[in-house]
Amino acid sequence: MEEQAQELKALFQNENQYTGAERPNHKTRIIAITSGKGGVGKTNLAVNMAIAYGQLGKKVILIDGDLGMANVNVLLNVVPQYNLMNVINHQKKMHEIILDTEFGIRFIAGASGFSKIANLSKEELDYFAKEFASLSDADIIIIDTGAGVANNVLQFVAAADEVYVVTTPEPTAITDPYGIIKIFTTELVNREINLKLLVNRVHSAEEGKRISERIITIVGQFLNYKVDYIGFVYDDPVVQASVIRQKPFIVVNPTSKPATCLNHTVGRSVKTDLGADAGVSNFLKKFLGGKKSK
Numbered sequence: 001m002e003e004q005a006q007e008l009k010a011l012f013q014n015e016n017q018y019t020g021a022e023r024p025n026h027k028t029r030i031i032a033i034t035s036g037k038g039g040v041g042k043t044n045l046a047v048n049m050a051i052a053y054g055q056l057g058k059k060v061i062l063i064d065g066d067l068g069m070a071n072v073n074v075l076l077n078v079v080p081q082y083n084l085m086n087v088i089n090h091q092k093k094m095h096e097i098i099l100d101t102e103f104g105i106r107f108i109a110g111a112s113g114f115s116k117i118a119n120l121s122k123e124e125l126d127y128f129a130k131e132f133a134s135l136s137d138a139d140i141i142i143i144d145t146g147a148g149v150a151n152n153v154l155q156f157v158a159a160a161d162e163v164y165v166v167t168t169p170e171p172t173a174i175t176d177p178y179g180i181i182k183i184f185t186t187e188l189v190n191r192e193i194n195l196k197l198l199v200n201r202v203h204s205a206e207e208g209k210r211i212s213e214r215i216i217t218i219v220g221q222f223l224n225y226k227v228d229y230i231g232f233v234y235d236d237p238v239v240q241a242s243v244i245r246q247k248p249f250i251v252v253n254p255t256s257k258p259a260t261c262l263n264h265t266v267g268r269s270v271k272t273d274l275g276a277d278a279g280v281s282n283f284l285k286k287f288l289g290g291k292k293s294k
C-alpha cells in the first residue's frame with residue numbers, strides 16, 4: 001500500500017500531466033457521499049446534486065461506487081455496458097466507459113473496480129492511474145459510496161476533498177452519523193477530512209438545524225472532530241415519484257422543496273475553497289494510502 005502510494009506520487013508530477021494542461025489552475029472537486037446506514041437517500045441526493053452542479057455550468061462526472069446496490073443507473077435511466085473493471089482489465093479506455101446522460105452530466109459505473117486497485121502490480125497501477133487522470137477535465141466528481149465501513153467506502157472517504165455524510169431524522173439521526181464518523185477517526189490515517197453534514201427527509205428547516213447542531217456538538221466533544229452543516233432536504237413525495245419515472249426531481253420538479261434545498265446546498269458548496277491536495281491526481285494517492293493497515 002505505502003509503496004503504491006509512493007509510486008503514484010512519482011507518477012503524477014502535476015494534475016494535468018496526461019491531459020495537456022489546458023487549464024493550469026484547474027482542480028477537480030471530488031465529493032464522496034456516504035452514511036452510516038443504507039436507505040437514507042444517498043443515491044437520490046448524489047444524482048440530483050450532480051445535475052444541480054451541471055446546471056451551474058460545471059462539468060460533472062458521477063461515479064457509482066456502491067458495490068452492493070448499484071442503482072445510479074436506474075435513476076439516470078441509463079444501462080451501462082462497461083464499468084471501471086473493463087478499464088482495469090485493459091479492455092476499455094476510460095473515455096469509452098463514461099456515459100453521457102440526458103441530464104447534462106456524465107456517469108461511470110464503478111462495479112468492483114475500486115476494490116481491485118489496491119492489488120494491482122506497478123505496471124497495472126501505472127496504466128490505471130493514467131486512465132484515471134483523464135477524468136481531471138471534470139470540475140466535479142461525485143462518488144456515491146454506499147453505506148457503512150466497507151474498505152472501499154473508507155478509502156473513498158480518505159481520498160475525497162469533501163465527504164457528505166447523509167442522515168435522516170429520528171430515531172437514528174444522531175447515532176448513525178456519530179457511529180460512522182467515529183470509525184473514520186480510528187480507521188483513517190489523515191484526520192483532515194472535510195466532513196459536511198446533509199440532513200435528508202426533514203419536515204422543517206428547524207428540524208435540520210436541530211439535528212445538525214446535536215451532531216456537531218457531540219462529534220466535536222467526543223471525537224474532537226469538526227463537521228460543517230451543509231444543508232437539509234425536505235421529505236417530499238416528488239423524490240419517490242421521480243424514482244418511479246426515472247427522471248430526477250431536480251429536472252422535472254425544479255421548484256419542488258427538495259430541488260430548492262439541493263440548489264442551495266450546491267450553491268454553498270461551490271463557494272468553498274478546495275484544499276491544496278485536492279484533485280484527481282491526489283485522489284488515487286490518498287485512496288491507496290488513506291486507510292490504516294491492520
Ligand SMILES: Nc1ncnc2c1ncn2[C@@H]1O[C@H](COP(=O)(O)OP(=O)(O)O)[C@@H](O)[C@H]1O
Binds near residue numbers: 042043201202233240
Ligand atoms: N427527501 C426525500 N423525501 C422522500 N423520500 C425520500 C427522500 N430521500 C430519499 N427518499 C426515499 O428513500 C429511498 C431510498 O433512497 P436512496 O437514495 O436509494 O438511499 P441510499 O442510497 O442511501 O440507500 C428512495 O427510494 C426514496 O423513496
Ligand SMILES: [Mg+2]
Binds near residue numbers: 042043066144146
Ligand atoms: Mg444508494
